[in-house]
């Protein structure tokens with residue numbers, strides 16, 4: 050797992066490093082430029098022996114400063130380098146100014162305009178306009194050049210753009226490409242699809258082939274539009290590790306303002322393969338060697354999954370199967386009378402109990418061996434369903450609430466928040482999230498016109514705090530947050546891209562995975578993180594053509610590959 054940083058955290062780390070006197074800003078800038086050049090030759094090894102032509106677009110801050118370093122290093126390797134500057138050279142910050150002057154001693158810098166940029170073709174384009182300092186949408190010639198590069202005039206540059214830190218215009222906290230404020234006419238206007246018009250964005254789709262960032266990836270590389278515009282993300286070490294101290298536990302504890310909330314990116318593949326990384330313990334699994342063989346099925350927990358009525362039972366069975374495969378000792382489906390036969394015909398290892406309403410559920414839950422309940426998948430929205438949710442929450446069991454159990458509380462989420470407890474996990478997709486947290490969804494979907502923009506990470510953290518329990522906000526960029534601010538992102542992008550996971554019922558299986566892991570005693574955050582991670586691993590291993598039923602069946606092979614016991 051990798052720590053994810055905000056732009057402000059990155060700046061704080063850099064400032065702490067410089068303040069220590071052990072490194073200067075200029076040295077960091079040099080290392081950043083070297084990192085970019087290294088990444089270029091790793092991506093295009095053929096360029097090592099064949100110098101190319103390159104346009105370096107430098108902006109008015111330190112991102113531009115990195116650009117001047119890259120220009121100098123590539124020129125030193127025989128490349129033909131053209132440098133454009135957007136902004137006033139007299140206002141460059143000190144380190145960027147130093148590198149500008151070093152470059153200017155033997156070379157030229159041209160003011161950036163679309164016209165000048167388009168005069169000649171280049172093999173490579175370095176985008177060093179804005180990085181972590183982006184605070185408003187691109188304007189003027191920066192906008193014109195960025196939108197030209199992203200295909201406005203029909204030319205596709207995306208295979209030859211290397212973005213330093215970020216494609217310029219991308220907010221590194223929210224993963225949103227900042228847009229101009231939409232036209233204000235004093236009253237709302239709508240387009241033909243009934244949508245309010247949005248401001249212009251320089252790009253919305255793939256912009257760079259490669260994005261080189263420093264020290265740690267930022268949230269914006271992994272959420273919202275980030276993955277579609279970054280191409281691929283390479284992280285280069287610039288020697289800041291000792292200033293990036295989590296929770297201030299090590300000697301030389303940094304000031305409180307620098308202690309970072311624990312935000313991680315869940316196990317990208319290379320780290321998982323590295324046996325030295327202790328990721329397994331965070332995920333709540335044990336390595337085969339250390340596993341206890343003493344347990345029996347009741348020590349592995351008993352999950353209860355509530356089924357919907359006649360004709361709506363499949364979702365609960367998917368969740369139940371997920372819970373059983375991932376390791377619950379026993380799983381029982383509780384179904385209304387009318388749905389008993391339908392369930393009975395399709396369940397074997399999973400048990401079945403009739404359960405017609407809140408009273409029967411209360412009786413069932415008197416059996417304390419049911420240590421986790423999952424409800425929502427296929428549950429339906431009939432008035433009596435709410436009673437089931439309340440009954441489960443009052444029984445104070447570990448609980449996973451998904452789908453209809455969330456939608457049931459649309460417009461009256463407070464009634465749900467009052468009874469939720471810390472042993473619960475909510476698993477909304479975007480629509481369900483908006484029903485429970487309409488104000489947060491509105492902020493999230495509002496045009497992002499200033500940086501740092503409100504992000505899915507902010508929204509999920511706020512939601513978890515408000516609900517008082519773990520919230521897992523689904524999507525290709527699944528964000529998981531606990532009320533105490535712990536947060537992680539489970540990304541299905543880049544080398545973990547698995548678009549075929551967007552298939553009917555896959556969310557039901559995810560709810561089941563979380564349920565099964567909670568049955569095994571994982572705490573809600575661990576269970577949600579582990580389940581989300583394994584869900585994507587199952588999809589990756591199975592590949593295209595996947596349907597929801599395949600996900601639980603893929604679990605044994607994934608656990609075997611990861612060399613862990615349930």
Ligand SMILES: NC(=O)C1=CN([C@@H]2O[C@H](COP(=O)(O)OP(=O)(O)OC[C@H]3O[C@@H](n4cnc5c(N)ncnc54)[C@H](O)[C@@H]3O)[C@@H](O)[C@H]2O)[C@@H](O)CC1
Nearest residue numbers: 063078081110111112179180181182183184185186187214
């Ligand atoms: N933080 C670190 O540890 C390091 C940062 N470095 C580089 O420094 C960058 C950050 O530098 P800066 O903080 O100077 O910020 P940027 O270079 O990203 O932005 C420069 C300035 O432009 C202005 N600005 C923001 N949006 C604008 C817009 N749309 N139009 C016009 N002007 C706008 C802001 O005043 C901002 O401070 C990083 O992205 C990275 O490339 C590296 O040199 C090495 C180390």
Ligand SMILES: Nc1ncnc2c1ncn2[C@@H]1O[C@H](COP(=O)(O)OP(=O)(O)O)[C@@H](O)[C@H]1O
Nearest residue numbers: 478523524525541548550551553554555556557
């Ligand atoms: N493009 C995508 N790539 C990877 N995973 C995705 C993508 N879109 C959705 N998912 C995942 O698929 C699952 C869909 O869940 P959900 O929306 O509840 O669907 P359903 O109700 O049909 O089960 C979630 O786990 C979500 O994170």
Ligand SMILES: [K+]
Nearest residue numbers: 176179213215
């Ligand atoms: K950039």
